[in-house]
Amino acid sequence: AFGFDLSPLLARAEELAHLAQQVVADRAVFRKAKEDLTICRRDVRKLISAALDEGLRGDWLAIEDVYIKLVARLPRTPSVADVTDILDEMELLKQEIVNRLESLSETEFTSTNDVQIEQHIQNSKSESPHEFEPRSEKEQGATPSATGRRISEPLKTFPLGIVLKACPQISDFGPGGGVTSWRDLMSAAVVVRSMLGISPSAYQDACEIMGPENAAVAVACILERANLINSAGGYMRDLTRRADRG
Known part of the structure; x- marks a missing residue:
């Protein structure tokens, strides 16, 4: 029209x-x-x-x-x-x-283990075997923590599949860009620990108190929520203190 x-x-x-x-x-x-x-x-x-x-x-x-x-x-x-x-x-x-960071962390881990083993051998030679026995029935089965306090039971470790489903970002930092085992997760956590600014001493304390698997899981969780956490190092130490208190 x-x-x-x-x-x-x-x-x-x-x-x-x-x-x-x-x-x-x-x-x-x-x-x-x-x-x-x-x-x-x-x-x-x-x-x-x-x-x-x-x-x-x-x-x-x-x-x-x-x-x-x-x-x-x-x-x-x-x-x-x-x-x-x-x-x-x-x-x-x-x-x-x-x-490169994984290679450095593995070298550091190996040398640290060698020193700790040597120290353990030297201490074992000089100390009486009776000094390591519980002094009362109440102390039987107690697990001393790194700070001397005792935790009633060890921390539960979640299945690796659940951890990776909840915290998928950590896989990017695993060997070859993936995580298929706990060893892979712990290796990735060492890399991410540096990236987040968590000091070696803070991570070492977490490994001693939580166990290396749970310390790695904590790093994976912090990475997943990094945008909501002001200080990853302080947060890690707080989690470690809580774990130490049971």
């Missing part, structure tokens, strides 16, 4: 609908890639800062330089391809850092 013929649009209605859906899908992919890159950048920055702050062995300044150059390569208005390319390289850098 007004000189407009909409029949060509009607004929291509299905095609145009598919194009519109593709635009929406592309935007979702772009948004997800940008979010993943932001999270990965944050994790890499925290890991490098933790390594530098704690004076860990390694050329961390060179790794930091690689990180800075990666960030600088991102254009002001990046495309999906730009973001995904940088994300791939950033994830590789993160995995390299995690591998």
Whole structure:
């Protein structure tokens, strides 16, 4: 009636609908890639800062330089391809850092164990065997904690599957980017402990009082709620004190 013929649009209605859906899908992919890159950048920055702050062995300044150059390569208005390319390289850098930290933590763990075993042997040679026996029936079965107080029963350890379901983020820091055993979880916890700013002494106290498995679970939980916790180190020490009180 007004000189407009909409029949060509009607004929291509299905095609145009598919194009519109593709635009929406592309935007979702772009948004997800940008979010993943932001999270990965944050994790890499925290890991490098933790390594530098704690004076860990390694050329961390060179790794930091690689990180800075990666960030600088991102254009002001990046495309999906730009973001995904940088994300791939950033994830590789993160995995390299995690591998280095795990290697350092295993070396430290082994040397610490050697010292503790040697000390235990020396103490065993010099002390009377009767000094380790309970002095009354009331003390039979009591488990001394690291601070001398006694906990009535050990802390319950939840199944690993439940822990990983509740705290999925910890898996990113496991060997090879995954956690399939308690050993993997404890290895990931050592890496995350540094990233969150929990001191080695605070984590060691937690391992002694809670047990290494539960200490690793606590780190996984803190990581999951890191945005709600002002001081991860203080929070860890508070949990350890509570565990020590039973």
